[in-house]
Amino acid sequence: MTVTSPAGFAAAGVTCGLKKSGNKDLAIVQNLGPLKAAAAVFTSNRCKANPILWSQQVIADGVVDAIVLNSGGANCYTGPQGFQVTHSTAEAVAEALGTSAGDVLVCSTGIIGEQLPLEKLQLGVSLAAGELGQSRASALEGGMDAAEAIMTTDSKPKTVVIAGGGQGESVEAEAASAYSIGGMAKGAGMLAPGLATMLVVLTTDAQLTPAQLDTALRAATRVTFDRLDSDGCMSTNDQVTLMASGASGVVPDVAEFTDRLTEACASLALQLQADAEGASHDIAITVLSAASEDDAVAVGRSVARNNLFKAAIFGNDANWGRVLAAVGTTSAAFDPYNIDVSFNGVRVCQGGQPDQPRDLVDLSPRAVDIVIDLKSGPAQATIWTNDLTHDYVHENSAYSS
């Protein structure tokens, strides 16, 4: 149930001293082939960390042998020296695994504006590479170690495995078309905005070209990670990487593969939401009957980023006026005085006027469903967010790991 679930991958997670806690802080995921195809999507923040600048070059040819990830420091706003640290880390991995640095992706997460100690990274690479040759690395344990090593304020590792293909008229045909997708994630955020840096590594033993992987990855992230908006903040280090080993020998139907990949991304996204820093509610904001999907996303995102709304949910208050005040700041097509709003199935506003008493809404469960009906067209979208809590303020005012 992690990056080593699909055939053709090994992974390791080790401690090299980047985290003061002594917890695991460096991971490598290696693609054992035979295929070395990959795709990646990166933060759209213009202030990109050094590992992002590096990885954007590496992914250009669609060939990746390994990815190295560290917690304990973002290596962002660290200038040429910081870029050199990223480069040297990739070189250390390449030397240890017998490949080229140009085929090694790098991800970092942690505080911005502090140099990463290269010696500790090199030690970590050495330790992790030593594990990669052992049986543990290609088993579940190696993948779980890696998922643990990329954690920062996460309370638990996030992993997933999805079975793909496996259809046919006989048992043999089913087996011959089966492949799998594995994954791990850290953070609570997204490619666009992010609570903290989000790093995701997805693996598959299916056979796909880099271009096919890229198309599938963009389609999957667009409706999953891109719709998770914990606090509207966009990280400098977000990266989602997909690597294919082809070890199953299965060439999947690309549409079916994209669906399975989307399932894997959705699972990881919801795990990130459930573990968002300090949150006490997981909120799904569904916008119905929008003129376009862009409109639906814009409206949902505006509500998701409204601190007054988020604080009200923390207080178990079905304050639908704050929902409409947020909707009103968008340029989406709608009639401000003909909107319906429901909280957990109770329609508190109909046609822009009070409907059911908001006291009827039970907001004590962690899951909150907000439905906004714009009555303006056929499109819809759901944005996932969290409430604004005392613990959020506490964790983010004290954060320095």
Added chain:
Amino acid sequence: MTVTSPAGFAAAGVTCGLKKSGNKDLAIVQNLGPLKAAAAVFTSNRCKANPILWSQQVIADGVVDAIVLNSGGANCYTGPQGFQVTHSTAEAVAEALGTSAGDVLVCSTGIIGEQLPLEKLQLGVSLAAGELGQSRASALEGGMDAAEAIMTTDSKPKTVVIAGGGQGESVEAEAASAYSIGGMAKGAGMLAPGLATMLVVLTTDAQLTPAQLDTALRAATRVTFDRLDSDGCMSTNDQVTLMASGASGVVPDVAEFTDRLTEACASLALQLQADAEGASHDIAITVLSAASEDDAVAVGRSVARNNLFKAAIFGNDANWGRVLAAVGTTSAAFDPYNIDVSFNGVRVCQGGQPDQPRDLVDLSPRAVDIVIDLKSGPAQATIWTNDLTHDYVHENSAYSS
């Protein structure tokens, strides 16, 4: 030092039972003339409260006899019944003061989605109108009563008076050119986004046309209330009104009047910031060397709305990485790797790299100065905001007044 400081105005603030607390909850400010010129600016939220819809019609001809303001309810998303309540309130004022409802502005503030009780409003209008004919109303007391009656979560009334004109070669000439501007405000927010509804009434005894007032008001609010961004939330009820009585007989230089009006607005804006719900820091974010003023505002606003940055300031943490991560989400012209950032005079980032240790920054004072140098042009702007605190979460999760 309030709306009754300029000659030609009377004001009253009374209790009519809209607030459960029994505090004052309805105010009237009356223009006694001889001039009845006015201008107003309104929230840009598309979901506008009924008093906004009403007042936008009243202000169209630039003639206003009085403004009635209530706390204890926003009268927003209350449908045709709510609009009728606003209309009837204006009619009650018109009848009591012997004018036309079409010359009476209405403002409301409080919770959204609940009907205002018309009988209480009518009682309040009757009580306030009774006071307007008495000497207290045209003295400071009447203006202070009004400033108190519009408060919601404000901890104190906000008022201002600015002396204008008063220049000349003789004492007589100085006296003959003197006028004044008075004002009151409630809330902590702004015309664009707002922590809570912001209501402002400005008065002057200078002689100006409605068109001159409108131009001056837009110029003044653009660089004051529009740059106050406590929490990025935009109210449905924000309104800033400027009324001129002409009672001084002074026709001011319009540019000089605009400067004085801007001073008055800046004073009220900073009072709003200082009293923002739950805030423990008043933060001024100054963006220097931007390619345009729009760029400077966009960058400052992006930082001001970043919850991670705001929580860090609450924790007295000079986390400049969060500043740059917010800057990177804008489309302003700048080189992400050639930016300087200072916190309270300590340059913690130079050319996109660590400079002075952030431990040198003292964030214990309430006032925090962030300076971001984009090195991209001649423009600059300052955005005012607050930190994100436990008290903010508490007050806004428990808010129901």
